[in-house]
Amino acid sequence: MNAFQAPKGTYDLLPPDSAAFLAVRTAIAAPLRTAGYGYVETPAFEHVELFARGVGESTDIVTKEMYAFSTKGGTDLALRPEGTASVLRAALEANLHKAGNLPVKLWYSGSYYRYERPQKGRYRQFSQVGAEAIGAEDPALDAELIILADQAYRSLGLREFRILLNSLGDKECRPVYREALQGFLRGLDLDEETLRRAEINPLRVLDDKRADVQKQLVGAPLLRDYLCDACKAYHEEVRALLTAAGVAFEDDAKLVRGLDYYTRTTFEFVHDGLGSQSAVGGGGRYDGLSEMIGGPALPSVGWALGVDRTVLALEAEGVVLDVPSATDxxxxxxxxxxxxxxxxxxxxxxxxxxxxxxxxxxxxxxxxxxxxxxxxxxxxxxxxxxxxxxxxxxxxxxxxxxxxxxxxxxxxxxxxxxxx
CATH class of the missing domain: 3.40.50.800 (Anticodon-binding domain)
Known part of the structure; x- marks a missing residue:
């Protein structure tokens, strides 16, 4: 046995397998380049506060999974657990939104870090390609991003994925729903931690994967029944644009995603060949995130697709990528x-x-x-x-x-x- 091994929850990417990962990254990026997205790269670590504010204090990511540490100078930093907050921070710092051409369209590729229980498809260091469109509120933008991800997956030969779609409302209708959901949750037999979460962000409870919790959530009020007219109209336009583009999707009234910053459109790409880790990517609209991290109001939308999970999905479908030979x-x-x-x-x-x-x-x-x-x-x-x-x-x-x-x-x- 070697003296050293890769840390738990990580893996080495070596030839010839690494060629498939490179091909997946290239294929996901290709449609973005044709749609006006420019490449951005951010540091692997940021100030803890950026993620605490942006991702959300009540999320598992911030409370349990973030690799946080203090530097010798006493600065609190964290390895990035996701990409959106960092990309938005970089765009704000560089004043890209003041250049006059909104939305600012950016794509990125890199490694992200979460202290999770390792299993197939869930690692402590994982690879994503993401895209963000910053500074415009337009259902065509939401639809564009979903269509581009759909194109990327299809170009790889993936066929057996599904797109789940929902709307989380906005600051007008979400509070009314939040109150109704909290009232419902208080009447359930939930553990102390889940009840605490219900008070901070009750939507997080809907995302709880435990069977005993899910059983009790049958009959919970649904957000779609509380959407205001503006959110309803916005969501219908996203759906109509996707349908017109020939992109199939499924409405999922319980889809909330694991981050606090989402508003209105939220979506997930799932692949049923992956067992419990079925989400291969996802994203949504996050109109209030810029203000949460100290910027101006910049309505935005984006997604991140998991490279590791996409490779597993290709294997599950038996798709062999036509990777150019390393040696001719x-x-x-x-x-x-x-x-x-x-x-x-x-x-x-x-x-x-x-x-x-x-x-x-x-x-x-x-x-x-x-x-x-x-x-x-x-x-x-x-x-x-x-x-x-x-x-x-x-x-x-x-x-x-x-x-x-x-x-x-x-x-x-x-x-x-x-x-x-």
Whole structure:
């Protein structure tokens, strides 16, 4: 056993599996780039207060799962448990909302950290790609983001995911519903911690996954019955835009999501092939978050999609991604002169965008060809003293086993043509 192992709840991402993760990140980002979203990167840690205010004091994320610590200078920091609060903080700090072109559209990719009980699909460090549209209240924006996520998943070949949709109302109608829900919850047989949560944010209780709690929640008042006319109209427009775009969704009156900042539109992407960790991504509108963290009123909407969970969903559906080979050509030199010549050819091929590897360490033909096989290369370039004397290299097709001489001065063009 090694002296050190990865910390509990984390994992190492190594080839060849890492190629699928890269492909998923690229596929999720692709539709965002075509819709005007610019890339943003924020620090892995922020001031604790940003998440306490933004994510919510009563959430499990803040109360139980956040990695918080004090620096030697006495500053209270936390590893980021989610992306939205950090991205909004960065946009506000840079005054992007004052540039005059709202919404500010940003996308990001990175690792997030929560101290959770590790299980398949739930890790203490996990990877997400997210998108935020900051500074505009428009149902078309909510619909746009859901459509872009749907496009990303479909481009990967995922088919068996569902989109759950709900509205959480706004500051006009939410308080009326909150009061009705609190009245209902006070009459239930709930433990002290859950009752405390019900007083701070009763919507959190609806999200409780415990069967005994869910059983008691049957008959709880539903938010959709309390929506004001403006929220109803907004939600209907989001639904109509999704329907017109051919994006299927399911109305879920109990969907609240795990963060306190959501208003109006909330949605989740779920995949039934993942067992209990069925959510592969989700998001919603968070019109009051900017003010919560000390900014101006900037109605916004966004989502985050889990890269780890998406990879698991692809596996559950048996989807094998068409990942480009790490190596197209493997160069095998036999002798010192051949090493020098072939190394120059390898460099030129790489400059031309051909993924090329080289037999290092002076292996013999047999050992080098074994490595060429393992590399997954489509072709091998072999050169010995006799080949060089004749001004040629041997180009071997690794699938058919056929081999032919190629003039040294034409090798780059020949290889590119063969791969094309």
């Amino acid at each position: 050509v493997y160069a095998v030199p036999l002798g010192e002169e051949a090493r020098r010549v072939l190394f120059g050819v390898v460099t030129r091929l790489r400059e031309e965008g051909v993924a090329t590897d080289f037999s290092y360490g002076g292996k013999g033909l047999k050992g080098a060809m074994k490595n060429a096989n393992r590399s997954g290369a489509r072709y091998a370039l072999v050169a010995g003293e006799r080949d060089l004397a004749e001004g040629v290299l041997q180009l071997k097709d690794m699938e058919s086993g056929e081999q032919r001489p190629v003039a040294l001065d034409a090798v780059v063009e020949t290889v590119k043509a063969a791969l094309a």
